[in-house]
Amino acid sequence: MKLKWAKIAVLLVMAACAAVAGFLFHEQRVYREAVAASPHLTQVKKLSDYSPAIKGTVNDCNVYVFDSGVPGGTALLIGGTHAEEPVALVSALVFTENLKVTQGRVFVIHRVNTSASTNTRLGEAYPRFFHVEAPWGVQKWRMGDRVANPLDSWPDPEVYIHYPSGQNLAYMDIRNLNRNWPGKADGLLTERTTFAAMELIRQEGVDLTIDFHEAELEYPVENTIVAHERGNEVAAMTSMMLTSQTFRVPIGMEFSPKALHGLSHREVGDHSDAVSYLFEVAEPMLDRIRGITDEELLMSGKDRFVMKAGEHNLLYAPIDESGWPFDLRIARHVTTAQTLIQVNNMLHPDQAILMEGIPSYQDILDQGTGAFLRDPAAAPPEQVYYD
């Protein structure tokens, strides 16, 4: 009798543990991120409008379209490639919630690999969500993983063979969106996602793509613009302008390696008429040697262990007591995108894109990112969308 009651107690405790864990996993998986789009948004399409390859999957994301109706260039801004780099998501969102295009067209994707945002990196104790304070309240987003959720794409191959180059990559990179360009219509989830994105680029005649990222300070490709060779002039001039006039920490410019396949800065340019760029900014939370991995570190970008590594010249970006705060990282990405498009306008007048409403670098630093986010609860319902 005593054993029977002990087993019942064990079952109850086990069920409670499973219920709590299951609720936490499920909450992150189904949370819907509200977007209060700019009143000047023209249309919201789905990525599957360009290819049925991802119809019905979690990665059939929203594509926010700003069409001025005036002939000019077309840009595609891509956020959410790596869901553990949240500044990429929010930088794209700042455009969607504030943008007015007066010439040309701008397409924005916030969560190009939505699946990756529905789980966290195994063994890293990442927070499930992150929050930004705005004048009207708090906005909340999922903090995800680098690669797609195994619940959506599994099993991985023993070795991931990139299509079409045949380059061998690590097994989990089959779920890493930025190793899967230009994609494959009958491949696994991330291959199909990039294939659909390539179809968007080809069908809409996109002239330039910008893929937002963040990187650990231990990583050599840091605070930089990685450019396809057709974009070297634009990237170099953008880098020089921002470094000389705006940024305290310089932004570099790097050539996209021709032999490194699967990345957007290489494959988008090789497989379409678009010129592809990838932006990196420093995020101490991604460093291996960081301390406690919580939302405070994510938002402040301050970590004494990373600072110590900097004192020993082990990093590729400077860091001091002020860290790399969220607003600074957002300001760099948003300003770099604006500047790059302006430079592209100068060098390629036939691809001119004129934009209004986007906050400046100093505006974001002074007022914070939250000042440029709209309240979904107060916005007209027809302007509210969910990612």
Place this chain on the structure above:
Amino acid sequence: MIAINTAVTVLYYLICAFFLAAIAYNFVKTRKVQESVLYGLMMIPFILRLLRLK
């Protein structure tokens, strides 16, 4: 590729269900409290996988 992955996934869940059943059987049969606690803990990840929560 997709068909193979789907087949492997179905097999994976069948294996999960088999092991969950085996652990549950041992949980019922054991006469030791300590072992029942062990089997109880072991069942949690299998349940979460079968429910596609993790």
